[in-house]
Amino acid sequence: xxxxxxxxxxxxxxxxxxxxxxxxxxxxxxxxxxxxxxxxxxxxxxxxxxxxxxxxxxxxxxxxxxxxxxxxxxxxxxxxxxxxxxxxxxxxxxxxxxxxxxxxxxxxxxxxxxxxxxxxxxxxxxxxxxxxxxxxxxxxxxxxxxxxxxxxxxxxxxxxxxxxxxxxxxxxxxxxxxxxxxxxxxxxxxxxxxxxxxxxxxxxxxxxxxxxxxxxxxxxxxxxxxxxxxxxxxxxxxxxxxxxxxxxxxxxxxxxxxxxxxxxxxxxxxxxxxxxxxxxxxxxxxxxxxxxxxxxxxxxxxxxxxxxxxxxxxxxxxxxxxxxxxxxxxxxxxxxxxxxxxxxxxxxxxxxxxxxxxxxxxxxxxxxxxxxxxxxxxxxxxxxxxxxxxxxxxxxxxxxxxxxxxxxxxxxxxxxxxxxxxxxxxxxxxxxxxxxxxxxxxxxxxxxxxxxxxxxxxxxxxxxxxxxxxxxxxxxxxxxxxxxxxxxxxxxxxxxxxxxxxxxxxxxxxxxxxxxxxxxxxxxxxxxxxxxxxxxxxxxxxxxxxxxxxxxxxxxxxxxxxxxxxxxxxxxxxxxxxxxxxxxxxxxxxxxxxxxxxxxxx
Ligand code: M6R
Numbered sequence: 001x002x003x004x005x006x007x008x009x010x011x012x013x014x015x016x017x018x019x020x021x022x023x024x025x026x027x028x029x030x031x032x033x034x035x036x037x038x039x040x041x042x043x044x045x046x047x048x049x050x051x052x053x054x055x056x057x058x059x060x061x062x063x064x065x066x067x068x069x070x071x072x073x074x075x076x077x078x079x080x081x082x083x084x085x086x087x088x089x090x091x092x093x094x095x096x097x098x099x100x101x102x103x104x105x106x107x108x109x110x111x112x113x114x115x116x117x118x119x120x121x122x123x124x125x126x127x128x129x130x131x132x133x134x135x136x137x138x139x140x141x142x143x144x145x146x147x148x149x150x151x152x153x154x155x156x157x158x159x160x161x162x163x164x165x166x167x168x169x170x171x172x173x174x175x176x177x178x179x180x181x182x183x184x185x186x187x188x189x190x191x192x193x194x195x196x197x198x199x200x201x202x203x204x205x206x207x208x209x210x211x212x213x214x215x216x217x218x219x220x221x222x223x224x225x226x227x228x229x230x231x232x233x234x235x236x237x238x239x240x241x242x243x244x245x246x247x248x249x250x251x252x253x254x255x256x257x258x259x260x261x262x263x264x265x266x267x268x269x270x271x272x273x274x275x276x277x278x279x280x281x282x283x284x285x286x287x288x289x290x291x292x293x294x295x296x297x298x299x300x301x302x303x304x305x306x307x308x309x310x311x312x313x314x315x316x317x318x319x320x321x322x323x324x325x326x327x328x329x330x331x332x333x334x335x336x337x338x339x340x341x342x343x344x345x346x347x348x349x350x351x352x353x354x355x356x357x358x359x360x361x362x363x364x365x366x367x368x369x370x371x372x373x374x375x376x377x378x379x380x381x382x383x384x385x386x387x388x389x390x391x392x393x394x395x396x397x398x399x400x401x402x403x404x405x406x407x408x409x410x411x412x413x414x415x416x417x418x419x420x421x422x423x424x425x426x427x428x429x430x431x432x433x434x435x436x437x438x439x440x441x442x443x444x445x446x447x448x449x450x451x452x453x454x455x456x457x458x459x460x461x462x463x464x465x466x467x468x469x470x471x472x473x474x475x476x477x478x479x480x481x482x483x484x485x486x487x488x489x490x491x492x493x494x495x496x497x498x499x500x501x502x503x504x505x506x507x508x509x510x511x512x513x514x515x516x517x518x519x520x521x522x523x524x525x526x527x528x529x530x531x532x533x534x535x536x537x538x539x540x541x542x543x544x545x546x547x548x549x550x551x552x553x554x555x556x557x558x559x560x561x562x563x564x565x566x567x568x569x570x571x572x573x574x575x576x577x578x579x580x581x582x583x584x585x586x587x588x589x590x591x592x593x594x595x596x597x598x599x600x601x602x
Pocket of ligand 1: 297298300301343344345346347348349352395396397398485595597598599
């Protein structure tokens with residue numbers, strides 16, 4: 001995720017862009033940049049790190065009077081967080097900012113390089129500006145050149161382009177990444193979300209995928225594939241705090257709802273027709289490797305545990321999982337044929353970081369799966385896969401878990417693909433299921449309403465058991481952790497088949513059992529386990545595609561042939577249930593007591 005802001009008008013442009021970027025800094029803060037054109041004067045500033053560095057660099061620059069300006073705050077995907085890789089990217093006489101991923105940038109780049117164009121950055125974005133100038137050289141019409149450029153792009157983009165050949169114009173296009181246009185009389189604003197323009201613009205138009213156009217002389221001309229379109233404006237919200245949460249009550253709620261779209265970002269450019277591609281992995285990473293060890297904490301540990309089933313089942317690779325704080329002091333026996341994987345949302349968790357350093361000292365190759373580029377764990381690892389969940393503000397992790405799990409699932413297929421030990425048919429089944437995941441993560445009003453109503457039964461009692469088998473066991477652990485963190489009620493995750501070995505002694509009507517009962521995996525086994533609890537009067541909330549007559553409460557999920565799709569759908573149910581219980585109890589959902597987003601102490 002990155003953030004972009006643009007402005008055409010008479011006001012001090014630098015301040016509008018910098019203030020706007022400040023609101024979007026949560027989307028990424030690897031670097032920031034701004035470009036302005038006023039008459040024939042073009043200015044451009046970039047700085048790595050947080051926005052304050054760009055503010056410092058531009059403190060003596062002013063840009064009032066009519067002109068155009070674009071700005072960007074970056075969350076690195078292609079190329080390291082350096083100044084050269086910071087946006088805006090320039091051609092000979094134009095500048096571009098972009099949020100998203102241009103999937104065919106390698107092909108475009110080669111084509112442009114063959115034309116003799118020299119690239120300054122490692123980014124996919126730079127291709128846009130050179131393509132524009134190539135087409136302009138042929139057409140001599142800036143808008144046609146922009147249109148032709150957009151036609152060539154594959155992937156996700158929200159992009160703004162300014163050029164000395166049209167110094168009063170901003171060209172824009174949106175496909176798959178967010179962008180809106182704000183209006184206040186003749187003043188025109190662009191941004192990735194509405195917070196940067198609240199208090200500035202009075203009306204807004206939320207662009208749809210496939211829309212593009214230009215802003216000039218206080219007017220916006222909008223197109224899509226069928227030609228010129230009417231602009232649908234609506235009044236702009238005036239409450240910033242509400243807007244940051246996009247109308248949701250809590251960041252956690254927003255992040256639960258976002259999962260369906262961020263999981264697409266996780267997959268984009270990594271799932272090809274019949275294989276998984278991780279450009280960030282060196283082919284040599286798996287050479288000589290015959291086992292995997294994963295270290296993580298909390299929710300990231302649950303993603304790790306889920307993946308241990310996938311690595312052994314899909315990749316046929318031995319996989320051990322360790323809680324990082326335990327691993328550190330157990331004097332583990334480490335073998336150089338083991339690939340050491342760390343998983344962390346923040347990339348700063350002290351226990352995980354120390355575990356990684358230990359493994360490196362023992363000579364193991366290391367891979368991190370992380371949401372924050374340039375974090376300590378990413379820097380310390382031999383290589384890293386970014387989960388691309390975007391910044392997670394709720395302390396209770398949700399979309400980070402979903403995206404970590406997706407990366408691990410893809411990795412399990414990537415490994416097996418490299419060694420050609422999977423049939424094309426089996427591979428196609430996995431890939432098809434991956435592609436269907438965004439749908440499994442979508443939340444209907446009906447489902448949320450049901451969980452809201454159900455939650456009132458679950459505000460007391462002497463404890464919760466979340467139970468499941470196989471990959472649904474780590475999901476049970478995760479469901480219990482979510483509930484504990486934000487409701488402060490006691491909850492445990494347990495393997496369903498293990499209840500009879502002790503915990504069933506707790507069963508009575510005040511023991512709440514949240515039973516994960518997928519149809520695609522061990523349904524009859526878990527059904528028997530739940531029946532045993534029901535026979536002892538435990539209160540059962542069953543989550544399943546199949547109605548279960550002994551359940552006190554029942555949440556019906558979709559029938560699916562692939563367990564991972566059931567996994568993701570049930571994950572959302574447990575997240576919303578925890579949220580609704582917490583809200584009813586009057587707790588601080590986003591900042592639960594005693595916790596912190598990043599645990600940098602041992
Ligand atoms: O940033 P990390 O993923 O390394 O953090 C690990 C745990 O601290 C974290 O998952 C924690 O358990 C969350 N509060 C879970 O919601």
